[in-house]
Amino acid sequence: MSFKLSMLRCGQHIARRTTGVRRNWQLYQSQIRMLATAAEKPRVSNSSGHLEFSYHNASGPANLKRTSLSCVHQDTAQRNFNTFDIPEDTQPSRIEANDEGVKVQWSGDAHESFYPWDFLDFYLKSDKRVPEPVEVEYFGARGPQTSQGRPPSLAYGDFSTNETETVGRLTDHIRRNGFAFITEVPVDSAEPTEKLLEKIAFIRETHYGGFYDFIPDLALADTAYTNIALGAHTDTTYFTDPAGLQAFHLLSHTDKSSENGSGANLGGQSLLVDGFYAASVLQKEDPKAFEVLSRVKLPWHASGNKGITISPDKPYPVLEIDESTGKLHRVRWNNDDRGVVPFSGEHSPEEWYKAARKWNEILRRESVEYWFQLKPGNLLVFDNWRVLHGRSAFTGVRRICGGYINRDDFISRWRNTNYPRDEILKRIIG
Numbered sequence: 202m203s204f205k206l207s208m209l210r211c212g213q214h215i216a217r218r219t220t221g222v223r224r225n226w227q228l229y230q231s232q233i234r235m236l237a238t239a240a241e242k243p244r245v246s247n248s249s250g251h252l253e254f255s256y257h258n259a260s261g262p263a264n265l266k267r268t269s270l271s272c273v274h275q276d277t278a279q280r281n282f283n284t285f286d287i288p289e290d291t292q293p294s295r296i297e298a299n300d301e302g303v304k305v306q307w308s309g310d311a312h313e314s315f316y317p318w319d320f321l322d323f324y325l326k327s328d329k330r331v332p333e334p335v336e337v338e339y340f341g342a343r344g345p346q347t348s349q350g351r352p353p354s355l356a357y358g359d360f361s362t363n364e365t366e367t368v369g370r371l372t373d374h375i376r377r378n379g380f381a382f383i384t385e386v387p388v389d390s391a392e393p394t395e396k397l398l399e400k401i402a403f404i405r406e407t408h409y410g411g412f413y414d415f416i417p418d419l420a421l422a423d424t425a426y427t428n429i430a431l432g433a434h435t436d437t438t439y440f441t442d443p444a445g446l447q448a449f450h451l452l453s454h455t456d457k458s459s460e461n462g463s464g465a466n467l468g469g470q471s472l473l474v475d476g477f478y479a480a481s482v483l484q485k486e487d488p489k490a491f492e493v494l495s496r497v498k499l500p501w502h503a504s505g506n507k508g509i510t511i512s513p514d515k516p517y518p519v520l521e522i523d524e525s526t527g528k529l530h531r532v533r534w535n536n537d538d539r540g541v542v543p544f545s546g547e548h549s550p551e552e553w554y555k556a557a558r559k560w561n562e563i564l565r566r567e568s569v570e571y572w573f574q575l576k577p578g579n580l581l582v583f584d585n586w587r588v589l590h591g592r593s594a595f596t597g598v599r600r601i602c603g604g605y606i607n608r609d610d611f612i613s614r615w616r617n618t619n620y621p622r623d624e625i626l627k628r629i630i631g
């Protein structure tokens with residue numbers, strides 16, 4: 202069953218437990234999980250100003266006390282009144298259960314709330330909503346392997362046939378596999394590439410500009426604007442919120458001095474490394490090194506352009522762990538943009554360098570590096586929080602266009618092209 206937002210005066214309700222009630226919740230949680238195996242709906246009643254849910258076949262009442270209930274606007278999905286205007290002693294004055302859920306009228310202003318059974322059932326069994334599940338598939342030297350035996354690719358034409366479905370597939374590939382190609386993108390100008398990226402989300406502006414279309418002329422003070430080899434790294438390590446996605450499209454690669462001027466054999470192979478896979482190898486081979494890289498917080502910076510000095514809001518480790526799941530959340534790795542390793546802390550600079558050397562050695566393994574040749578017409582989009590990129594040196598002139606997209610906007614687009622709206626709201630709001 203899903204929330205019927207349009208049918209409800211109060212589409213959803215946020216319930217907070219008081220501190221004193223948390224103990225009760227923990228005490229009863231296992232009991233509630235056991236009871237949940239039955240399809241039986243609990244009886245709901247007013248108990249000392251709180252809603253109480255009880256099951257007739259339980260040895261004692263499984264109760265969950267809730268306070269500070271509020272409602273959200275059905276159009277904006279925002280809470281539609283000031284929570285703190287509700288008197289602390291607000292109590293249910295009337296409770297009415299039916300097949301759909303429970304209607305409660307509250308004391309004071311006689312406000313009515315409706316709680317669908319699936320909402321109540323979820324919070325009687327669980328503490329909080331969890332994000333949509335993602336089955337991350339690591340890749341190594343052969344790249345991600347789809348059923349077609351090649352990395353995930355979508356055709357440019359598919360976006361005009363069914364934009365939402367195709368963006369859904371593209372963003373889902375990136376979430377699972379770390380990157381995807383879009384083939385047959387026009388190369389006469391950079392505009393089709395820009396418009397295509399905007400189908401995911403708006404392109405992020407940085408001190409380098411927004412959507413870029415450049416040849417390596419060192420117009421901006423960064424090694425990306427040269428033709429030298431670049432080791433595997435993530436971009437924008439110096440932002441509090443590093444770029445979520447990055448896209449490259451090689452529009453042309455020519456060399457007038459070569460025999461045919463076509464740009465063949467001019468180098469410039471592209472490199473991708475699955476940072477999550479590399480980190481899993483590190484954790485297995487050298488758990489101490491993994492721990493050091495996940496705990497030592499480093500300064501990062503961008504200072505190459507006059508008048509610009511960017512650094513994150515605070516130091517960040519190379520491997521960021523999500524405290525709620527214990528899983529690797531984000532890789533931040535660009536040795537060129539790293540500041541001084543801190544001298545004080547639980548791990549010494551010597552320990553950090555030892556761990557980083559091991560990490561660097563894994564990133565350079567043949568089994569981990571995925572090399573390929575970018576070709577005009579093939580747009581690459583990858584997850585910059587997970588996948589490191591690099592390239593070999595090249596000769597001739599390359600024209601590359603691309604851009605960054607914010608992580609939050611990417612995830613929002615992925616959600617809204619892969620899940621029904623009511624399912625998303627349920628997970629995000631509660």
Ligand SMILES: [Fe+2]
Pocket residue numbers: 425434435436590
């Ligand atoms: Fe880069």
